[in-house]
Amino acid sequence: MCKSPLHDFIHGLPKCEHHVHLEGCLDPELIFHLAARNGITLPSPTENPAYASIAALTTRYEHFTSLDDFLAFYFEGMAVLRTEADFSDLAWSYFQKAHADGVHHAEVFFDPQVHLSRGVSYKTVVDGFAAGCKRAEIELGLSTRLIMCFVRHLPVSSAQEVYEEFLSHEHFESELVHGLGWSSSEVGPPKDMFREIYASASAKGIPLTAHAGEEGDPTYISTALELGATRIDHGIRLIEDPELMKRVANEGILLTVCPLSNVRLRCVPSVEHVPVRKFLEAGVKFSINSDDPAYFGGYILDNYCAVQEAHQLSVMEWRIIAENSVQESWIPDERKAELLVLIEGHVKKHMVEVGV
């Protein structure tokens, strides 16, 4: 909870989340619990003292030194997920928290390559996550979308395999998996490593996004756009290239900004340095998201609150953020219209309460 007089308004503001990795919702307690349930040996504390206890692991997460330092824990942690129930329980626990934070629509990432590499099938992963999504739609009234991410630290051939599996499944036809993205290590592997896959997916009209401009410079963003991404995950380093920033604003490309993630991964020294105001002034559309909430110290409302404490936004600025989040969601116009009505009603109610 933040100290802002707008806290209740921000809490109740209808939100869309576009950048959350379901595997990033696996908190230390659940890691230890699932390791025991599935008979999986976590790294021994002599190998890595962070695994000495739930408390030690939680404390270690407060000291990531970079994206890759975090990713080592993230990929190690997800090894405890084995059964369809593990995946559906994890998704359901995220959706309950998101719902409590005022989320009405959530587009959620998952990383099948990493699960396949340890013998868990694509079907187990997708069926489990999809069951969690369905439950959230029925029991909580959320709309949801699954976005499959390719990871940049594994060979392109592994991404190609999972892309073919995605195309061959009924999931593709039924749009159970709605869009594609890429994530993992940014600086190091070739910027355009997914060129062929993105060209093929673009030609099929599949919505595409990409992690870029988190640690990497703005050329990572321009490369992602050149390859067909119509949305950019993170993108905070866009402010270093004013010309590209104009293009992103003119084309209405959404940045899915994750303030607490940026601080924990040392991309910025504090939330004050996340260029929220510069983006608002330049007309760049962005949403505010949690990324890997179990690792970065907060879910979506914590991120909204951190932005409010750092940037003191007005009701009208929050309205713009909320409306842009709806407009750039990958949902039909009718659903957008429903969500825009909710936002308008929420703003009006607030105005009446404060006597404006």
Ligand code: HPA
């Ligand atoms: O913030 C991130 N960046 C890149 N890859 C990721 N995978 C999970 N979270 C992230």
Ligand SMILES: [Zn+2]
């Ligand atoms: Zn991410």
